[in-house]
Amino acid sequence: MIIMKKDASPEQLQHVIDEVTKVGLRTDVSHGQHLTVIGLVGDERQVDFAHLAALPGVKEARMIEAPYKLINREYSNAYGETRTHIVKIGNVELGGDEPVIIAGPCAVEDRDALFRIAEQAKEAGAHILRGGVFKPRSSVHSFQGLGASGEAGAIEALTWLKEAGEKFGMPVVTEVRGEAQAALVSQYVDIIQIGSRNMYDQDLLQTAARTKLPIIFKRHFGASIEEFLSFAEYIAAEGNKDIILCERGIVPVGKGKNYTRYQLDLSAVPVVQKETFLPIIVDPSHATGRRDLIRPMSLAAMAAGASGLMIEVHDRPEEALCDASQMISPAELKEIIGLARQIRQITVK
Amino acid sequence: MIIMKKDASPEQLQHVIDEVTKVGLRTDVSHGQHLTVIGLVGDERQVDFAHLAALPGVKEARMIEAPYKLINREYSNAYGETRTHIVKIGNVELGGDEPVIIAGPCAVEDRDALFRIAEQAKEAGAHILRGGVFKPRSSVHSFQGLGASGEAGAIEALTWLKEAGEKFGMPVVTEVRGEAQAALVSQYVDIIQIGSRNMYDQDLLQTAARTKLPIIFKRHFGASIEEFLSFAEYIAAEGNKDIILCERGIVPVGKGKNYTRYQLDLSAVPVVQKETFLPIIVDPSHATGRRDLIRPMSLAAMAAGASGLMIEVHDRPEEALCDASQMISPAELKEIIGLARQIRQITVK
Amino acid sequence: MIIMKKDASPEQLQHVIDEVTKVGLRTDVSHGQHLTVIGLVGDERQVDFAHLAALPGVKEARMIEAPYKLINREYSNAYGETRTHIVKIGNVELGGDEPVIIAGPCAVEDRDALFRIAEQAKEAGAHILRGGVFKPRSSVHSFQGLGASGEAGAIEALTWLKEAGEKFGMPVVTEVRGEAQAALVSQYVDIIQIGSRNMYDQDLLQTAARTKLPIIFKRHFGASIEEFLSFAEYIAAEGNKDIILCERGIVPVGKGKNYTRYQLDLSAVPVVQKETFLPIIVDPSHATGRRDLIRPMSLAAMAAGASGLMIEVHDRPEEALCDASQMISPAELKEIIGLARQIRQITVK
Amino acid sequence: MIIMKKDASPEQLQHVIDEVTKVGLRTDVSHGQHLTVIGLVGDERQVDFAHLAALPGVKEARMIEAPYKLINREYSNAYGETRTHIVKIGNVELGGDEPVIIAGPCAVEDRDALFRIAEQAKEAGAHILRGGVFKPRSSVHSFQGLGASGEAGAIEALTWLKEAGEKFGMPVVTEVRGEAQAALVSQYVDIIQIGSRNMYDQDLLQTAARTKLPIIFKRHFGASIEEFLSFAEYIAAEGNKDIILCERGIVPVGKGKNYTRYQLDLSAVPVVQKETFLPIIVDPSHATGRRDLIRPMSLAAMAAGASGLMIEVHDRPEEALCDASQMISPAELKEIIGLARQIRQITVK
CATH class of the missing domain: 3.30.70.1140 (Phospho-2-dehydro-3-deoxyheptonate aldolase; domain 1)
Incomplete structure (x- = not known):
């Protein structure tokens, strides 16, 4: 530099x-x-x-020695900015003292359910609404989101998401899985999400970055932090630094059962905060895959200093077409948000 | 079924x-x-x-219980085919008793070097010519292949590759990293490669599959075999079963040094052969990252039953713009191919 | 059952x-x-x-289906005990609402330093004093603790530890690495620690269990939770259920740097609490290996529900013969303990 | 040095x-x-x-930079010895051109079965007889070998092993799991084995080393090669360099099934041969856990340059009390040994 x-x-x-x-x-x-x-x-x-x-x-x-140079703390320190970069999404500021909560169903499945959940999430204290339209799945035989049913299906689902966001005053985010989806999706949402499985997909990162929308960028479940940040650099190199890093669990270790889908790596939170000026949030839903672990891991993420949480919520989990086992209720969400704020007040220096 | x-x-x-x-x-x-x-x-x-x-x-x-159904051994057994599927690329048959050798430089860098290496690889006994145009890289600051210099650069490199293949009688293969590259690349090559980092990129898999070209599909370095085959199923589900699976090493285990880039998982070879009717080849170059390990790991791959090898070769490794430390010489390649054939004759049942 | x-x-x-x-x-x-x-x-x-x-x-x-039966929640539920087992060490109760802090130097090195650190740790709010006499080390060429200098050296170090504990009213704990050390050590300490590297050493577990002392049992850095609990069962099967499980980090994932020695797996805390009635504590010092991460990871462990913390502390880190980079000062310890208590009050149900 | x-x-x-x-x-x-x-x-x-x-x-x-100095190639090169160290066990030489085969049942269970298997293993071409007396097991509830039934049981099993070795002209090897077993076992066997789970157990390594017997030292399934060799150094530091390193599989990678117990890391073979002058053998039985994979992985190990193989064999696998699924028949063993020799002749430089 x-x-x-x-x-x-x-x-x-x-x-x-x-x-x-x-x-x-x-x-x-x-x-x-x-x-x-x-x-x-x-x-x-x-x-x-x-x-x-x-x-x-x-x-x-x-x-700058590290392979991530444009998002490096050393870089922002050099121009005299020592705080975490604040990403502004509508009237939400992510990266400051106040924890930001992103909540919503795993997938957008039907309009009524989405509006119902959005309303309750808002009431519980959530700031941003999430909902999957193009779902990444391990099996081609599984439900791939309404986006898989063709452009009309995608547009319908995206429209619902946008309207729900507007109605309840929440910016919205959805995942982009393939390059071809970026242009369409960017017309409807406030934030683009790049999922864990696509972290290494540098062409997608560049395509998404060029929409100029803020990007929630999830760590691959097998990636070191150095790799994670090196790929975030692909987004920054397109001139887009509104990057929200997201820790969502790494592959379980060892032989035998670990009883969670992935293992949440919370030390990533303070480590990333030392290495880069970008904010980092935590997704306990995908990391654990277990409803009963959302509360303790959300609170732990807050205590570790995360700038926000991304939580899957559903008012009728048994009806969810994907990830039903990790959905919490709006009531549980509300309790978690309340506790998260208290922990933040105690732990913020 | x-x-x-x-x-x-x-x-x-x-x-x-x-x-x-x-x-x-x-x-x-x-x-x-x-x-x-x-x-x-x-x-x-x-x-x-x-x-x-x-x-x-x-x-x-x-x-069929497994998440990969269309590429499952159980499926081909049901219609009475018990042998490994043979993928035909020009006059090369991959999947039969004879090991198929894919060789060439890491990246296509200049015309003369490519032609020189192609000639020597052919002379050494290689069947298929490889060369990267769109290079996946961990850092946005590294050389990304001639494809990164714009469409003209990509076309020039692809043309060289095609011409070198024609001149020396070898089908050619290059990697497609993003969806947008598939249509272009498919006009120049005989096989499309999906690299390790893109294994989970289901939209890319589908786009590549639809070119109808044979696909070399590399295992992600953090993927279980079940995941690897589940994503190969995305290709098959598009009606394209000319899939050549490729083992190229998994993430190193433990604390401290392992002295190789990745760890080659050769038990993947017989395991994959039980689970699916698709052929599997091995890439010792990326797995080890070390010139001195190409020979023992190539021979081990043969003894384990692999249908072929993918090896990086360069006549002047010190001039290579990427992966110089893992390039072997054409003479070394020739020796390996000779030994590989002998091992195959001994071990084939 | x-x-x-x-x-x-x-x-x-x-x-x-x-x-x-x-x-x-x-x-x-x-x-x-x-x-x-x-x-x-x-x-x-x-x-x-x-x-x-x-x-x-x-x-x-x-x-009982799980391989750990005698420490299983299902077992204690069957005899009507639904709370976490409380391990009593002198007047300290580990497993109840109040977090228990174990602190001290990595190794017992000299009498004065130990007494000085013990006094300051006590003043900071720590309950139990730790100090290594037999140090497990990756290299035979590294300092192995005073225990390595022969029985006289071991007895001297153990005596210091015992006296420091008595003087400042703290039970003491040290690690036993080999079977031959158990009988000696048990005469001087209140708790025996089995370190991460010895988790799989079933003969050592049985030997330590038979001393009837409480055991701090650390998870191996490559072990799944199922394995961890299956080996804790070796201790319980000797009739000793005063087992304090300890999460201390798992092997880092992926290629490249993670910037910590290990990766702290905090989801292990609530998972273990569902699976077994034993208490679990967290060691952020060995998990991170970084002084600056002790605070956030200690607080996160508390928020996740850990029954206690094990933290390395030194008043002159630069003089420590081992693990100097992860030592915090007594003042930092005091601040962490204060915050830990506040978090516990908020999060306890 | x-x-x-x-x-x-x-x-x-x-x-x-x-x-x-x-x-x-x-x-x-x-x-x-x-x-x-x-x-x-x-x-x-x-x-x-x-x-x-x-x-x-x-x-x-x-x-010497590496943490393993006394077993380092750099060290033996310095005193003018460039070949692999040959470990002599009776009239068997391990480390030379001829592959050495260690075979036998998982556990010594009854005298007749052991003698029957020993005879057939010898006839198949095996050089050394193996049989477990003290079995390391993940669960305290599983069969732990005859050694678990008390000293009389251990002596009886060890006597059978010794007699079977003498009768059929094969040196014998058994595993030592705890320090207390070393003195007893060393009176009956020609080689002591340290199992994977005990690799990090430095006190056991030192105790075993002091028996002066050759040691088969297995890599822990979560250990890097650097760690593996650093712990072998504990044996060498006791003056015992008759160390036979053994690769036996590392923990499977990723989410989902890999269809093998562990993943055999065959690149460990040439890597270890560069780093140290000690010979390395391969155990495909524990690595794969599957009878049908013993043949391809044995041959691959040979092609990679291993100095020998350790294979579990049983004439009536269905009667084996442990690891039945990975036992091959004496006839299969014979075929593998024949092919192994042919591969060695081709590949040895």
Whole structure:
């Protein structure tokens, strides 16, 4: 990265950008309150940092060691921003002191159910409404969401989601699984979700990033944190830094039963907060797959410092077409939200 | 699946198909030498097997337990085919007694190098030429293949690959990483590869399957065999069963060093051969990441019964833009191919 | 297990025990407030449950499915005890509402340091003093604790530990790594710890169990919860149920860095509490290996419902001969304990 | 390590040893054909290598980077030995070109069965007889071997094993699970086995090493190769380098089924051969847990370069008290041994 002097002129900034572009890299310019920093996209070994450091207006030029550079704490510290980046979605701010709750059914299945659940989630204290239209599934023989029934089905489900969000004053989020879905989905939602199974899908990440919508980016269940952040960098490199990282469980360890779908890795929360300026939320529903574990793991996520929770909720779990065993009731959600706020008040420094 | 009687009429077959379609499932009809079997795509719980079994012309109707049904050994056994499915690519037959060798550079980088390597690989005994145009990379800052430089770059690289294959009499294969690349790539190559990182990307699998080209389908480095085959089923469900499974290493275990990039899981070879009728090959280059391990692991793969090998080769490894440490020379390749054939002769039952 | 009727006579109980012993199994008799239940040690397939159920005084006779039977919630529920088992160590009760804090240096290194740390840990609110004498180490070339210097060194270190505990009113715990150490150690400490690396060492578990001291039993970093509890059963089968389970992190997932020594599996806390009546504590020090993560992960463990914490503390971390990077100061410990209590008050149902 | 000059005198050697001992380390002196090298046991940071290098008779003094120093290839290369160390057990040589086959039942269960199996294993071409007396088991409720029935039972089983070995001209090996068993077992067997679950049990390793018998040392199913070799170093540090490393499968990866008990990591074979001079064998029985996979994985192990195989064999698998599903017949063993020899002839360089 190249840190510009306080009094660097726009021409000097442009000159540095030109020099970088000349050797085949792209730039990412970040303006802090007092300082401007230029991040680099591409192979930094092509860059002569000594040369850049000597250019007029340049305070310092050096490499960031980690493979994630544009989302690195070191980068935001360089332009003088030490807080977590706040992602604004409508009137919701994610990344600040107040925990943000994203709730809703696993899949959008029918209009009435969605509206009923949305109303109750709102009443319970949730801020953002979730609902799957294109469901990633391990088996081609399983229900793939209403999106699988063709474009008309997808549009219908997306319309319901949008209307439910508007009616109850909640921004909405749904998952995009394939590149071809991004353009359509972006017309209806406030946030795009990239699911765990698609974390490594760099073309999808770039396509989603270009919609300019905030992205909830879930860690793959087999990915190290370094990999997770390296792939988040694909989104940032498209100029979109409204990235909400999401921990949702890693593959269970060892032989025999662990009694949960995945193993929630809560140390990812403080680790990610040291490594990057992006906010991180936690999804206890997919991580545990068990209704009775949502409460303790939600509270633990709060105590670990997560910026929010993503929880599957259904008023009639037995009717849900997917993930019924991990749905909690709106009443349980309300209790969790209340406790989450109390824990945040105690633990925030 | 529904097994038809030997003397079932086309009308009876159609009637069964209609009954299945009526409850919302799709069908996959397989004709063996003597028997015809109907596979089902969708949720089998919707199906009344007792009802189907009673229809005229039906010999037997029952569920296949595994989540992969259309590629299941049980399915091919039912229509009387007990051998491994042979995938024909030009005049190359993959899945029979003779091991098939796929070789070439990691990435297509320049025309001369590609032609030079192709010639030497052919001379060493390789059957199919590989070369990456769209490279999946852990970091957005790394070289992403010539495909990353825009459509013109991609077309140029694909053209070189096609020409090199034609000149030296080898079918060619390259990786497709995003849905948008499938249509373009399919005009130039004989086989499409889906890489490890994209194994879970069901929309990409379906898009690639629809090109009707044979697919080399690599196991994700964190996937169980059940998951691997469940995602191969996405390809088969599009009517494309020319699937070549590929084991390329799983994530290393434990704390500390394992001294290889991944851990090659060779028991996957006989396991997959029991579970499915599809052929499986092994990629020791990506699994080990070490030139000195290609020989022992190639020979071990042969002894385990693999139908072929996929090996990265370069005549000037130090010039390779990616994966230089795992490239072997054409001379080493020749020796491995010779030994592989001898082992196959000994071990084939 | 065999559940006796409320009014079963001692003779009837003895008769059932004799019948079980006759076919080669051992028994574990548990008296609840109202009911008595007989657990079985050995292969239950040797047992004719129908025969036992028909004996006088028997209410019910049936198998417990899980491989851990004597520590199973189903077992304690059968004799009418629904709370977590409380392990009493001197005047400390572990397993109740109040979180119990175990703190101290990684290794006992010198008398003065130990006393200084003990005093400050006590002042910070810790209940139990820890200190390693026989240190398990990955390398034979590393410092192995004072126990490695011969019996005299071990006795000296154990004496210091005992005296420090007595002086500051804290029960003490140290790790036993080999069978030969159990008899010696049990003369000096109030609790025996079995470390992660020894979890599978069934002979050691039995030897330690027979000292009749409470056992802190740490999960192996590669063990599933089923395995963890199956090996805890080895201790219970010796008649010692004063077992304190301890989660201390599992092996990191995936390729690349996770930035912690291990990954703390906090879902183990509520899962273990459903499966068994034993209390579970959490060790954030070994799990993370990072001073800056002790606070968030301690608080998360509390929110998840852990019965206690085991934390390494040192007043001069830079002088510690092992694990210096994960030591917190007594002041940090004090803050954590205060917050832990507040979280417990909020979250306890 | 300290490499002595060719013409160094015994007094000079002793002086170096004294200097090392003075700072608290132990030494391991290895005499090659021409050169003598002193290995160090303990924390090398205590050692002033510059000082040692300047002593009379010293050619070179430097640190070995890996945590395993006394079993390191770098160490044996230094004293001029480039071949794999050959472990001699009676008239069997393990580590040379000829593959060594260790075969026998999972557990010693009755005298007649053992003798019958031993005879047939010998006839099939096996060199060493195995049989478990102290069985490590995941559940305290499972059959633990005849050793569990008390000392008399253990002695009886060990006597049978010894007699069967003598009668059919095969050295014998059994597992030692706890320290207390080592002295007894060492009176009856030619090799001691340390099982996978005990790999981390450093006190057991030291106790077993001190019997001076060769040790078959199995990799823990969750251990990296670095860890595996670091714990083998505990044996070597006791002066016992007759260590036969054994790969027996690692924990399965991912969600869902892998259809094998463990995953055989055959790349461990060439990796270990680069890192250390110790021989490595492969146990396909425990790795796969499936009779039908023993043949392909045995042959693959041979092709990868293993020095031998450890295979469970039984003439009446249905009567075996443990691991029945992975037992092959003596006839199958014979076929595998024949093919193994052919593969070795082809692949040996």
